[in-house]
Amino acid sequence: MEQTPLxxxxxxxxxxxxxxxxxxxxAPDAELALHNARDLYTRRQEGVSIWVVPAGAITAxxxxxxxxxxxxxxxxxxxxxTFYEVPDGVAHL
Amino acid sequence: MYGxxxxxxxxxxxxxxxGEVEAAExxxxxxxxxxxxxxxxxxxDLATYFTAVVDAEQKIEPRDWMPDAYRKTLIRQIAQxxxxxIIGMQPEGNWISRAPSLKRKAILLAKVQDEAGxxxxxxxxxxxxxxxxxxxxxxxxxxxxxxxxxxxxPTLTWADMGAIGWLVDGAAIVNQxxxxxxxxxxxxxxxxxxxxxxxxxxxxGYEILHTLAHGTPAQQAMAQDAVDRWWYxxxxxxxxxxxxxxxxxxxxxxxxxxxxxDDLRQRFVDMCxxxxxxxxxxxxxxxxxxxxxxxxxxxxxxxxxELMRVISGDGPCNxxxxxxxxxxxxxxxxxxxxxxAYAAKRAGQKEKVAA
Numbered sequence: 001m002e003q004t005p006l007x008x009x010x011x012x013x014x015x016x017x018x019x020x021x022x023x024x025x026x027a028p029d030a031e032l033a034l035h036n037a038r039d040l041y042t043r044r045q046e047g048v049s050i051w052v053v054p055a056g057a058i059t060a061x062x063x064x065x066x067x068x069x070x071x072x073x074x075x076x077x078x079x080x081x082t083f084y085e086v087p088d089g090v091a092h093l
Numbered sequence: 094m095y096g097x098x099x100x101x102x103x104x105x106x107x108x109x110x111x112g113e114v115e116a117a118e119x120x121x122x123x124x125x126x127x128x129x130x131x132x133x134x135x136x137x138d139l140a141t142y143f144t145a146v147v148d149a150e151q152k153i154e155p156r157d158w159m160p161d162a163y164r165k166t167l168i169r170q171i172a173q174x175x176x177x178x179i180i181g182m183q184p185e186g187n188w189i190s191r192a193p194s195l196k197r198k199a200i201l202l203a204k205v206q207d208e209a210g211x212x213x214x215x216x217x218x219x220x221x222x223x224x225x226x227x228x229x230x231x232x233x234x235x236x237x238x239x240x241x242x243x244x245x246x247p248t249l250t251w252a253d254m255g256a257i258g259w260l261v262d263g264a265a266i267v268n269q270x271x272x273x274x275x276x277x278x279x280x281x282x283x284x285x286x287x288x289x290x291x292x293x294x295x296x297x298g299y300e301i302l303h304t305l306a307h308g309t310p311a312q313q314a315m316a317q318d319a320v321d322r323w324w325y326x327x328x329x330x331x332x333x334x335x336x337x338x339x340x341x342x343x344x345x346x347x348x349x350x351x352x353x354x355d356d357l358r359q360r361f362v363d364m365c366x367x368x369x370x371x372x373x374x375x376x377x378x379x380x381x382x383x384x385x386x387x388x389x390x391x392x393x394x395x396x397x398x399e400l401m402r403v404i405s406g407d408g409p410c411n412x413x414x415x416x417x418x419x420x421x422x423x424x425x426x427x428x429x430x431x432x433x434a435y436a437a438k439r440a441g442q443k444e445k446v447a448a
Binding site for chain 1: 286
């Protein structure tokens with residue numbers, strides 16, 4: 001028998017928080033994945049909402065490319081407000 | 094259940110082991126927040142890079158380069174751990190139908206369900222290392238990967254549910270709390286989850302023993318008998334003495350393991366002595382006494398020859414446990430097949446609608 005697909009599970013802990021990745025599981029389809037995720041990852045009321053995403057549908061950046069991928073942002077300190085000097089006496093800026 | 098608001102009971106912040114789990118979790122977040130070096134430099138040796146990440150208490154993640162032996166060691170250890178959770182459902186499952194009250198039955202059911210959940214968290218962590226679930230299940234069923242030897246002992250009385258919770262789960266927690274700080278990210282995160290849930294297991298076991306130990310003389314005798322039978326096998330759970338432990342040194346260097354077998358065993362003994370006093374039960378060791386110089390208890394070592402015999406397949410219940418697992422897997426085949434067929438049928442229907 002072919003292996004059942006792998007799903008990544010995301011749980012929203014409380015209203016107002018984002019869904020956070022908690023782990024993965026196998027299930028033949030999305031509906032069963034959702035039910036299994038409920039049983040596996042929320043036995044103690046850990047969440048108010050669950051997402052399941054086919055693991056194969058996730059495209060991940062590679063750690064080898066981390067520098068090339070994220071470095072361009074490193075020397076752009078001018079994107080932060082703290083880069084700019086505020087003259088004395090100026091309020092509410 | 095999207096949009097439903099209900100409040101989860103806030104877990105009281107525990108001291109002791111639970112406090113250590115929380116500390117490990119905080120440390121994991123702190124390490125992640127620290128300035129981290131990027132990927133390896135183009136001309137940098139990958140092994141040097143790997144060592145630098147581990148030494149800096151950073152986590153290795155699934156797509157990072159890692160030595161083959163590190164990967165193999167983790168697969169072996171996490172798989173063995175997952176198998177132990179799955180086989181570990183059997184000794185306690187044995188008593189679900191005979192629990193002395195509805196409350197005890199509900200608690201025991203929840204605990205055995207947790208063990209299944211822990212097995213699944215751990216299988217998922219092992220799969221991030223590039224081994225499939227089917228392969229892992231196959232390795233267990235073929236007897237090519239082991240599970241903890243403790244589950245090859247029988248559960249003869251209800252008091253064994255108490256002794257397993259207090260001693261077996263207690264030893265497991267002492268072993269597992271340091272794993273929350275393991276260098277491999279998915280394993281460390283799974284262990285944090287597992288350890289938080291395990292603390293209920295240990296407390297419910299302790300409560301069972303406490304109730305029995307303060308009951309009728311027959312109940313007291315049953316509680317003592319359970320402790321007498323489970324004490325030494327629980328000590329053996331920490332593995333062979335440091336001198337004979339094959340995997341220890343390398344695992345310590347890789348920060349998979351944080352303390353030696355003997356250190357953890359000592360820690361467990363020191364914790365249990367006072368807990369046994371409160372229970373009013375005797376630890377079956379005539380030579381157990383406080384050593385002022387070492388600031389620790391002297392105790393009798395478990396029989397390591399017996400441990401080796403049980404690991405190699407000759408324990409009281411090895412054959413029974415494996416036969417039960419193989420039968421459960423075979424008898425569950427139709428459920429897996431039906432679920433897959435149903436998913437395929439529904440996918441077919443959707444395509445028709447789309448076309």
